[in-house]
Amino acid sequence: MPDHGPGSSHLTGQPHVALFATCLIDVFRPSAGFAALALLEEAGCRVTVPASQTCCGQPAYSGGDYAAALPTAKQNIELLEPFDYVVMPSGSCAAMLCQHYPKLLKGTWRERALDLSQRCYELTDFLTEVVQLPPRAHTPEASNVAYHDGCAGLRELGIAEQPRSLLKTQNNIEVVELQTQGVCCGFGGSFCARMPEISARMSDDKLDDISASGAATVVAGDMGCLLAMSGRASKRGLDLEFRHVAELLVADSDTTNESGSRD
CATH class of the missing domain: 3.40.50 (Rossmann fold)
Structure with missing residues (x-):
């Protein structure tokens, strides 16, 4: 969807959510990203998919190349901090932003990372802890x-x-x-x-x-x-x-x- 930019959630009464789509979903399963978008909108969110989002930096960080992960983390913080929430259809990417950005960064950047981490959620956590999906008519129970x-x-x-x-x-x-x-x-x-x-x-x-x-x-x-x-x-x-x-x-x-x- 078009990048309408952050802000103005106070005008609509809707939380303005940045959907951090993740690299693997973008490359291998875009349908999962579109599904996440649909769920967030169904829950009453105004959703933006920032066009300049990039890798969360986890591959470099997990491999011990902190120098390579640093600029990626800073870029993502600058991009995402204006939004009310950042939601990710990936536990590993969400953990990177929530848990590891504050460990990676120092000084003012660490403070910014900590602030952002409080507004970052894995998708299903966000849909249960922050917003609620409207009830649906039940489909036949699946047990497999x-x-x-x-x-x-x-x-x-x-x-x-x-x-x-x-x-x-x-x-x-x-x-x-x-x-x-x-x-x-x-x-x-x-x-x-x-x-x-x-x-x-x-x-x-x-x-x-x-x-x-x-x-x-x-x-x-x-x-x-x-x-x-x-x-x-x-x-x-x-x-x-x-x-x-x-x-x-x-x-x-x-x-x-x-x-x-x-x-």
Whole structure:
């Protein structure tokens, strides 16, 4: 959507939200970004997708290259701090802005990062803690949906009940709880590239659990997790569908193939 710029939320009575779409969604699953946008607007927000947003800096930061992460963090702070809220359909990117920008920066920049962090939210957390989606007519209950908790969202932000609650109240979906709930899928950012054999084994353990649960659809709030699991499932010939939680919440009927790309 066009970038209308920050400000003027006091004139409309709507919270002005910057949707930080994330790199992986932009490149691999734009439909998840559009779904997040639709959900925020449905909840009564005025949403802007800042055209000059870029990577949150997590790859460089996680790899220890703090010098490379610094200018990215400062650029994002300057871009996003005028908005009432910043919402991200990704637990890992949200954790970067909320938890790690204040650790990375010093002085005045750290103060600005701390201020911004108070207004940054992962999507499902924002839709349960700050704004509310209007009630919907329930669709028939689905019992074959498994939810995977991404590590950063779960451990750094406490994202666990929020997506499950939304799926239940909005879509009448009671998710299948996995035996490996809370266990990493094997993605881990650059970990999957540096240690591919271990990463593949971790993905296999997760996929074996999903298959044993009887779930046909796997839902998560982080695109990295979905890409890791869907790629491994495709290699193994498993008939599983992988969806971002935002797509399921808007009842997106457009399906994805096993590799996570659009058909």
